[in-house]
Amino acid sequence: MVQHLDRLRETPSQTAGPYVHIGLTPNVCGITGVTPEDLGARMVADGVRGERITIRGRVLDGAGRPVNDCVVEIWQADAAGLYNSPMEHRGAADPNFTGFGRCAADEEGVFSFDTVKPGPVPGPRGATMAPHVSFWIVARGINIGLHTRMYFSDEEAANRDDPVLRRVVPARVPTLIGRREGDTVHFDIRLQGEDETVFFDV
């Protein structure tokens, strides 16, 4: 005999399906008048602190075809490295920055977010995590949402010391680096095959 741990089990995931837009971006798919603006459509407000950037990329499947029915969500710290979250206890994040973005990919599988470059964030055991943006991808054919991260090509030194990147085999690290070109950061996500993006179990 043994005592019970008395724990519940997580609800299993199911695919978001091809009509995910009805639930996550209703205005994009023509269901207007229910909610004035889709959630996560605007991350920055006037007076936001930090460097304005646009993150843009494509999601591609194992055959190299665009995943044109996915929804991409991002979550990131503000320019000072603070999260706009009740679970952030180090200080108050920039009130003009939500940190959360949601975008339905277009016919070419392209997503885009107008945001700011995040600051570095404390990591485990005294380490510092390089500036990064957390991604979560759902779509038809994806049975459980995929977590990954985008780091920045102009943060080479910080990336070298990043505790998460250090867990990734060096040959695959480039799949996690967004390529900075002026104010735009290019970041493609490959679900499968050659140059497959590294996905995380967090």
Add this chain to the structure above:
Amino acid sequence: METRGMDKRLSNLASEAAPFMARDRGRHPPAYAPGYKSSILRAPGEALVSFESTLSEKTGPAFGHNVIGALDNDLIHNFAKPGESAIGERIIVHGRVLDENGRPVPDVLVEYWQANAGGRYRHKREGYLAPLDPNFGGFGRSLTDSEGRYWFRTIRPGAYPWPNGVNDWRPAHIHFSVFGSGFAQRLITQMYFEGDPMIAQCPIVRTIADPAAIAQLVAALDMANAVPMDSRAYKFDIVLRGRRSTFFENRPEGN
């Protein structure tokens, strides 16, 4: 002096977001599930890289009541013309969002979407011959209350055929998207209806290997909470990942 130091450590522990317990992947569908053909080219082939949740996953966005409109949890009326309502069997869906420790998860956003009573979605890629209901959009959302409860009114969605095998049909279902207090808890799933013989035949349901896990997706008919002469009720609780306790953890950096 000693007591003081102790107090400081205790308050430090209490003010810190705890990491999540590891996800039991055996309970979820695998990425590659060939019975569901769409997963074949969309499943990563490499192993996931595991690490304990950091601040980036322990935190997550929060949404206030200001984002929720008065009819957001009433799918019978939120897309209908004034004085009209959606066609179908009227139902109430309610439940609680809990974590694996059994604690309610308050103030989190739950979004839901579904086909109409005939099994047809309001979506440009939808090609099923069942008609659109001009008074049904199929989208709604709720914020959980202080006890983690949510509820909404809708019509029971119809089953629909889909191109996978030549004669595959989805059982009646409602899609759910749930936020927790941390981004690592983000979850999308589907709710099925008690007693539906189509559940066991569905290739998407069958991506889940564990029958107990499938049972967790089937809402129970809840006649005790039905509204007489109006709507029957179904109860669907959702469990998100729990945070682990952080006993005796030394965090000199105080993050």
